[in-house]
Amino acid sequence: MSTTNTELCSKESSMMAPTESPIVHLASRGISPVILLVGMYVFFHGHYSPGGGFQGGVLLAAAILLLRLSLGTSLSQPVMPSWITLRLSALGALIFAGIGLLSILLGGNFLDYHYLPMPWLEPAYLRYYGILLVEVGVTITVMTTLVAIYDDLLGC
Amino acid sequence: MHWMIEFLLFVILIVAALVGLTVRNLLAAAVILTIFSFLTAAIMVSLGAIDVAFTEAVVGAGAVGVFSIVAILMTSRKSRD
Numbered sequence A: 001m002s003t004t005n006t007e008l009c010s011k012e013s014s015m016m017a018p019t020e021s022p023i024v025h026l027a028s029r030g031i032s033p034v035i036l037l038v039g040m041y042v043f044f045h046g047h048y049s050p051g052g053g054f055q056g057g058v059l060l061a062a063a064i065l066l067l068r069l070s071l072g073t074s075l076s077q078p079v080m081p082s083w084i085t086l087r088l089s090a091l092g093a094l095i096f097a098g099i100g101l102l103s104i105l106l107g108g109n110f111l112d113y114h115y116l117p118m119p120w121l122e123p124a125y126l127r128y129y130g131i132l133l134v135e136v137g138v139t140i141t142v143m144t145t146l147v148a149i150y151d152d153l154l155g156c
Numbered sequence B: 001m002h003w004m005i006e007f008l009l010f011v012i013l014i015v016a017a018l019v020g021l022t023v024r025n026l027l028a029a030a031v032i033l034t035i036f037s038f039l040t041a042a043i044m045v046s047l048g049a050i051d052v053a054f055t056e057a058v059v060g061a062g063a064v065g066v067f068s069i070v071a072i073l074m075t076s077r078k079s080r081d
Helices: A002-016 A022-044 A053-071 A082-105 A123-154 B002-022 B026-047 B050-073
Strands: none
Touching: A022 A053, A053 A123, A053 B050, A082 A123, A123 B050, B002 B026, B026 B050
């Protein structure tokens, strides 16, 4: 299984990396930062408009997947390296569960933002920033997991 | 007026589903699948569910399309059944 996987990987990398079309390269390099910007907008406006952590994370992942698909896996490594994806995914899950368990430790329920240790904030703003922190974790996890699924699908 | 737009969207949705099921080229079938997802998102907008439509457009037309295209690139291009 591993031999076929490496053969497929080398064949894929030689087949997919040089698209040799400057139009495709230039268009994907130009569009990808715009998709990243829209993803950040969706993520930061998730409280009071349609959107949120999951949608923003999928948009950020779509920008990176566009570069992976057009430039190839090796040329798009500086945007997001392959070794960092699963670790960032675990970090996002740790942020989500850590905030939830922190509010349990401080006397509330799971994800009860009222008990977070930020006493200089009013309760409404405490919930606002608590939701924002949880959304940071969701966004990081969704983005890196989709890129990790792509890398694992190619086997590189 | 509103029901006419919605009816047109439903007709194009069914046509896209039938074409995607019967086409022999698998890459064309994947692209038609993303068109199906995008039309579903448009119908959700016309029903007033903006959040569902946004998720459907992003996931169905973005991530699932990329993953099915990669899966097709690793196999053969034509359907042989």
